[in-house]
Amino acid sequence: MFINIHTHNPEYAANVIEIVQHSFPNTIQPSVLHSVGVHPWDSEHLTPETCVEFLQNAVQNTKARFIGECGLDRAFSLPIHLQMPVFEASMHFAQSNNYPLIIHCVRAYSDMLHLFKKHHITVPIIFHDFRGNSFQLQQLSVFQSFFSFGTSLFSSQKVQHIFREIPFSRIFLETDTAHISIHAMYQQAAYIKNISIETLKTQIVANFECCISNKITRK
Ligand SMILES: [Zn+2]
Numbered sequence: 001m002f003i004n005i006h007t008h009n010p011e012y013a014a015n016v017i018e019i020v021q022h023s024f025p026n027t028i029q030p031s032v033l034h035s036v037g038v039h040p041w042d043s044e045h046l047t048p049e050t051c052v053e054f055l056q057n058a059v060q061n062t063k064a065r066f067i068g069e070c071g072l073d074r075a076f077s078l079p080i081h082l083q084m085p086v087f088e089a090s091m092h093f094a095q096s097n098n099y100p101l102i103i104h105c106v107r108a109y110s111d112m113l114h115l116f117k118k119h120h121i122t123v124p125i126i127f128h129d130f131r132g133n134s135f136q137l138q139q140l141s142v143f144q145s146f147f148s149f150g151t152s153l154f155s156s157q158k159v160q161h162i163f164r165e166i167p168f169s170r171i172f173l174e175t176d177t178a179h180i181s182i183h184a185m186y187q188q189a190a191y192i193k194n195i196s197i198e199t200l201k202t203q204i205v206a207n208f209e210c211c212i213s214n215k216i217t218r219k
Contacts, residue, residue, distance in 0.1 A: 001015060001016070001017060001201060001205055002015060002016045002017070002182045002183060002186060002201060002204075003016075003017050003018075003172065003173070003182075003204045003205060003207075003208045004016055004017070004018035004019065004173065004174055004175055004182040004185075005019050005102070005126060005128070005148050005172040005173065005174045005208070006019055006021060006035070006069065006102060006126075006128045006129075006148060006150075006172075006174035006175075006176055007019065007020060007021065007174060007175045007176065007182075008020075008021050008176065008177045009175065009177065009178075009179060010032065011181060011182065013181075016182055017033065017208070018032075018033065018182070019033055019034060019035050019065065019066060019102075020032050020033065020034040020035075021034065021035055021037075021069060022034050022035065022036045022037075022058065022064075023036075023037060023038065023039050023042065023069070024037070024038040024039070024042050024045070024046065024051075024054055025042070025045070025054075028058050028062050028064070030061060030062040030063065031063065032063060033063045033065055034062070034063060034064055034065070034066075035064065035065065035066035035067065035068050035069065035102045036055065036058040036059060036062075036064045036066075036067065036068075037055070037066075037067050037068040037069050037070040037090060037102065038051050038054065038055075038070055038086055038090060039069055039070065039071075039104060040070065040071050040072055040073045040076060040078070040083045040086075040087065040104060041073065041076055041078070043078065043082070043083045043085075043086035043087065044078050044082060046086050047085070047086075048085045048086060048088065048089035049089075051086045051089045051090060051093075052089050052093055055067065055090065055093050056093075059097070059099070064099075065099070065100075065212050066099060066100050066101065066102045066126070066211075066212075067090055067093060067094035067097075067099045067100070067101050067102070068090075068094075068101050068102025068103060068104070068126070068128070069102045069103065069104040069128055070086075070087055070090040070091070070101070070102070070103065070104065071087060071103045071104035071105045071106075071108070071112070072084065072087055072104075072105060072106070072108035072111050072112060073104060073105070073106040073107075073108065074106055074107035074108045075106045075107060076106070080108065080111060084111075084115075087115070088115060088119065091115065091116075091119050091121060092119060094121075094123055095119060095120070095121055095122070095123055098123060099123060100123050100124035100125070100126060100211045100212065101121075101123060101124070101125045101126065102126045102128050103125055103126065103127050103128060104128060104129075105127060105132075109132055109136045109139070109140065112140075113139055113140065116143055121143060122143075122144065123144070124144045124145075124146060124210070124211045125140075125143050125144060125145045125146070126145075126146045126147075126148055126172060126211070127140065127145065127146070127147050127148060128148045128150075128174060128176065129148065129149070129150050129152065129174070129176060130147040130148060130149060130159075130162070131152065131156070131158070131159060131162075132147075132162065133158075133162065134162065134165060137162060137165065137166065141170070145170065146170050146171065146172055146207060146211065147162075147166050147170055147171055147172070148171070148172035148173065148174045149163055149171065149172070149173055149174065149185075149189065150173070150174045150175060150176045150178060150185065151175075151176070151178045151180060151185075153185065153188050153189060153192060154188055160192055163189070163192055163193070164192060164193065168193075168200075168203045169203070169206075169207060170207070171189075171203070171204065171207065172204060172207060172208075173185040173186060173189055173204065186200055186201065
């Protein structure tokens, strides 16, 4: 079984479990496994209260398994202090309802670290499209963190390098917005890690179960 931890373009293939992204303000498809969240680029449209309201409605009677992608983006025009309240509300919602988080983080790892400590985050945290360095990896690994990789595994030597460093027990793969099959991502990842696709599949299924084991009894 392949796991695609973050996609906006589901394949709906029989041998793929995929977490389809539903972001504010889009409507929810209740029948597919998904993550639901407010992207930092949209955070200016919400207050912490309306964010929680959106999340609460979105997880009710659906197959929402993750909260996200949510986070902080220092490359975006909205100042970070205006992104923070909605992100903090999202983190708090995930922690108090025991949902793993899917994180969008651009040049804001130290802000994240601060907030994870402040909010005593213990739920799994998945950094989607991780592009951090060794030092950030080390610091973030204090939490129950996972690191997900997409098409930059084909194009960026820096990302390939950090991917080699990350223990198997902490990795995920994703297609995000790219029109590529998750199978192609596994091929590239297995090549870089110098292991078989089968071994990689087994490990990522274990990581996935670790993340959602406390969620699977929900509808
Ligand atoms: Zn995305």
